[in-house]
Amino acid sequence: MFTAADFIPKTYSSTVENGNFEWSAPSNIALVKYWGKKDNQIPANPSVSFTLNNCKTVTKLAFEKRDTSTPLSVTNGFSFDLLFEGKPKEDFKPKIRKFLERIEVYLPFLKDYHFTIDTHNTFPHSSGIASSASGMAALAMNFMSLEKLLNPEITDEYFYQKASFLARLGSGSACRSVKGNVVVWGEQKNLKGSTDLFGVEFPYTIHENFENYQDTILLVDKGEKQVSSTVGHDLMHNHPYAERRFAQAHENLDQLIAIFENGNVTEFIKVVESEALTLHAMMMTSMPYYILMKPNTLQIINAIWKFRNETHVPVCFTLDAGANVHVLYPENVKEKVLQFIKNELVGFCQNGQYICDEIGTGAVAL
Known part of the structure; x- marks a missing residue:
């Protein structure tokens, strides 16, 4: 049986000094609603959603190896700048720091780098559309791209499963914004592959009535x-x-x-x-x-x-x-x-x- 421990890497085979990635991730709309959760962002019930196409968050992640002479305690262990629509956004930083704390065990390189996170939405800010799902999904995709540089042997299946798993730790519904047009999150006995740990593409036939x-x-x-x-x-x-x-x-x-x-x-x-x-x-x-x-x-x-x-x-x-x-x-x-x-x-x-x-x-x- 799949467990969260399966996403803890043992070693990395490569090193990288600096670079950047950019991902877009969409919002999603739940058809069966997730409402109520257990510890560690585990859903109290399964949900299924349509992934959207136009309402998305675009996030660029630049990274460079940290100056090791700066004590970790100065930055609570993590070093990052956060820009929203090109301007510093201090009030978003506590949420990002909490996210980094939750995922550090699964991405042990996080304290080795200084990150610049530059993000914007394609839909109006404060439009009442949940941006945490798209935002956390986009950030998780960027972090997984860095992990793939450090460990090129990662398979595509592992890459997307772990990205969804990490996104969930930032915002539960974010795990449904990683891959697929219809996504199930949460264990459902007659849905093969369904799990509380990450979102999965709906595994069965979808009638043409629901295309587009x-x-x-x-x-x-x-x-x-x-x-x-x-x-x-x-x-x-x-x-x-x-x-x-x-x-x-x-x-x-x-x-x-x-x-x-x-x-x-x-x-x-x-x-x-x-x-x-x-x-x-x-x-x-x-x-x-x-x-x-x-x-x-x-x-x-x-x-x-x-x-x-x-x-x-x-x-x-x-x-x-x-x-x-x-x-x-x-x-x-x-x-x-x-x-x-x-x-x-x-x-x-x-x-x-x-x-x-x-x-x-x-x-x-x-």
Whole structure:
């Protein structure tokens, strides 16, 4: 059985003084939601997501061997500069330092180098789209590229599995942003290769109905998240409905396995919308409790339901832990849905803003 210890390298066969890499990694949208976690970023239930194509983080990592005369204690052991959109970003540094502390045992070279991390998003900052998934995935890909220089024998399979494993330690859902267009994270008994340790590409047939699936993200509220993901996950620990919710996630993932094979978009809609509303129900019934939707979120949901009932166009919604709405639909109805969005939904978006996206394939070396 695969364990985290399998990602601890024994020795490195090469040395490298300096260099740089650049990777882009996309955001992703969960269809079956991960909500609640155990120690070490282990999910309380499995999840499955569509990898996005246009909403991504681009991160350049420059590295050079450290001056060994500088005591490690001066920098808490790690030496790095962090730039966001070309400018120093001090308030991001504690999160990166915590990430480095978590992954050091798996990348023992981290204290040997000074790093310059230069990162930006292709979507507006503070647009209410989770950038931690794409950001941590992009950083993990860069670190793995350096490890491959130090150990050229690393296989592609190991490279991507370990990148996903490391990304998970920065942000749980980041492990689903490394490779594949449909990604499963978390152990599911009838999904071969599924594991709590990293995301895996969906291993079975996916019907052509789900190829190039579209995701138009309606920016209802671009403010800072009302509740951090960490706090939200923690609220599941003593939640009165937690165990039933975890069981439901397994059941819904089972349903999606069959749906992806048979192409039944009607059943897909039922599972995906139910999952979105369940996530929000968990927050509304936790202690303390939160309502993460805004009035305009509900207006959009009701408008989508009305449009679908009247036109039979297979469009649906999903939500992250916030107010923004992801509108999902097959590529063959793209024109009709975009017209509907422009005619009826744009008015519910902050400053009329929305982002058109679609299924992508994961991280890319630039």
